[in-house]
Amino acid sequence: MERRTIGAAALDVGAVGLGCMPMSWAYTGSRQRGEESLRAVHTALDLGSSLLDTADMYGPFTNELLLGRVLRERRYEAFVSTKVGLLVGEQHIVANGRPGYVKRACDASLRRLQTDVIDLYQLHRADPEVPVEETWGAMAELVAAGKVRSLGLCAVGARSGRRSGARLHDGTIRQLERVQQVFPVSAVEAELSVWSTEALDALLPWCAVRGVGFLAAMPLGNGFLTGTLTPGEGFEPDDVRARHPRFTAEMMAANQPVVAGLRRIARRHGDHERAVTPAQVALAWVLAQGPHVVPVPGAKRERWVTENAGAAGLRLTPEDLAEVAGLPGARGSWD
Numbered sequence: 001m002e003r004r005t006i007g008a009a010a011l012d013v014g015a016v017g018l019g020c021m022p023m024s025w026a027y028t029g030s031r032q033r034g035e036e037s038l039r040a041v042h043t044a045l046d047l048g049s050s051l052l053d054t055a056d057m058y059g060p061f062t063n064e065l066l067l068g069r070v071l072r073e074r075r076y077e078a079f080v081s082t083k084v085g086l087l088v089g090e091q092h093i094v095a096n097g098r099p100g101y102v103k104r105a106c107d108a109s110l111r112r113l114q115t116d117v118i119d120l121y122q123l124h125r126a127d128p129e130v131p132v133e134e135t136w137g138a139m140a141e142l143v144a145a146g147k148v149r150s151l152g153l154c155a156v157g158a159r160s161g162r163r164s165g166a167r168l169h170d171g172t173i174r175q176l177e178r179v180q181q182v183f184p185v186s187a188v189e190a191e192l193s194v195w196s197t198e199a200l201d202a203l204l205p206w207c208a209v210r211g212v213g214f215l216a217a218m219p220l221g222n223g224f225l226t227g228t229l230t231p232g233e234g235f236e237p238d239d240v241r242a243r244h245p246r247f248t249a250e251m252m253a254a255n256q257p258v259v260a261g262l263r264r265i266a267r268r269h270g271d272h273e274r275a276v277t278p279a280q281v282a283l284a285w286v287l288a289q290g291p292h293v294v295p296v297p298g299a300k301r302e303r304w305v306t307e308n309a310g311a312a313g314l315r316l317t318p319e320d321l322a323e324v325a326g327l328p329g330a331r332g333s334w335d
Contacts, residue, residue, distance in 0.1 A: 001048030001312045004294055006213020007186030009150045011119065013079045015287060015312040017051030017215065018044040018305060019298035024063035034066060036301060041070045043302045045077045047309040053189075053215065053296045055083035055124055056109050057093070068114035081120040081187075081215070082109050083154060085127065085135070097127030099138035106142050120187055122152035123179075132175055133182050140183035151183060152215070155190035155203065169203040176206065187213035189296070192289070193221045194282050195246075195258055195330035200289065208290055216286045219295035220308075221330075224252070225282040227259045245332040254331045261327040265320050276314060279304075283311035285324050 002015040023037035041052065054063045064082060071078060084105045087094050109118065121139055126132040142148040156171040169190065176185055188207055192199045196218065207214045220226055222241055231252035235242040246255065262278035270276040279297075286295040297308045316324075 001309060003048075004213075004291060006215075006292055006294060007150055008184055008211050009186050011079065011150055011186060011213065013051040013294055014048040014309075015294060016049050016283060016309055017053055017079075017081075017294050017296040018049050018308075019217070019296045020052055020054045020063055020067060021058050022298040023066060023300040024059045033300075037066055038069060040300055040302050040305045041067065042074070043305045044309065045070070045074055047306065048312075049305065049309050050077060051079045051081060051215075051294060051296065053081045055086070055122075056105055056112075057083070057086045057088050057124065060088040061108075061112060064109055064112035068112050072114040075115055079119045080113060080115060081122060081152070082113065082118055083122040083124040084109070084139075085124040095125045095127040095129075097123070097130040097132065097135035099134055099141075102135060102138040103142065106139075106147055110147060117146065118148045120150050120152050121148040122154055122187070122189060124154050125156070126175055132178055136179040136182045143183070150186035151179075152187035152189060152213075153179065153185055154217075155188065155199075167202060168198040169201070172203060173206055176212075180210075185210075185212050187215055189215040189217050191218045192216040192286055192293075192295075193219045194225055194262065194285055194324055194327070195221045195255065204289060204293070208292060212292070214290070214293045216289075216293055216295040218298070219286045220279055220282055220297050222247070224255065225259065225262060226277070226279040227263060231256070246330060251332055257328050258330055261323060265316070265323060268320075269314060277307055279307060280311040280314050281316070281320075281324075283308060284314040284316050285321070287311070288316055288321060 003012055004015050005012055052067055054067055056064060084102055085095055085097055087096050139151050155169060190199050190203055204214055223229055232249035241247040259278055262281045265281045266276040266278050283295050299305045299308060
């Protein structure tokens with residue numbers, strides 16, 4: 001697989017990463033199977049998808065424990081990214097950016113992951129009660145202690161930006177400007193996909209100018225851009241898509257032209273030896289947004305991991321990219 005370099009620290013990773021969250025958190029619980037997920041992680045490493053993206057809140061904790069079972073055997077093949085800053089309660093999630101907590105959380109993540117060092121430690125969300133510089137300073141001390149190699153920041157939640165009328169990532173850029181004064185940012189993780197392109201406006205250029213890597217979260221639109229979801233099929237209550245404004249039956253039907261466009265491009269690139277899927281086109285589009293961009297599609301099955309990794313070899317033409325740009329904008333219940 002093609003390799004990409006992210007951040008001033010020259011972090012080397014496979015062009016397509018693996019988002020591990022669906023294995024333990026947020027998606028249909030009845031389909032989460034530990035052994036199947038373990039095989040998926042091993043397959044990702046076999047194919048060169050070295051960036052494994054997790055967080056202590058996924059589960060909570062169980063996702064890191066699962067990855068630890070792989071890392072104890074294959075640590076040097078993996079680039080480990082995990083996150084800190086969110087605590088999960090029974091009915092709520094709260095931020096905790098206190099320096100003492102950050103250091104304890106890092107030690108706990110290291111134990112669960114069965115490793116001595118985390119390659120990329122990301123601040124999941126800033127704590128409104130703690131100056132972000134204090135949280136980031138504690139994370140920088142972990143780098144100095146040799147427990148962490150580099151630091152990253154996850155983008156502020158999308159819906160707050162829409163409500164305020166501000167540009168979606170203005171809050172994230174303000175945070176980045178502040179923490180950059182304390183210790184260099186190596187990577188930013190934010191949503192970017194064919195149907196969520198807001199990061200292209202300001203956040204992606206901010207990263208490009210400063211040599212900061214960009215980890216594209218949800219590059220397959222929570223599964224919608226794969227073309228495998230049926231409008232009206234419904235989701236289990238514990239699945240985040242059951243409450244997502246773009247996953248009502250009405251909106252899924254309305255957004256089918258987006259998937260149809262990806263299918264057209266996929267057919268042009270496929271042949272009798274190799275079928276190309278809408279998902280691979282969607283990932284190839286993300287890869288085409290810059291050499292510092294690494295899509296991190298979530299997956300929990302070997303089949304999807306293999307398909308996603310195959311997107312690294314797909315090169316979209318200028319005509320393909322123009323066709324994607326001309327697709328209708330995705331609709332949601334806020335539109």
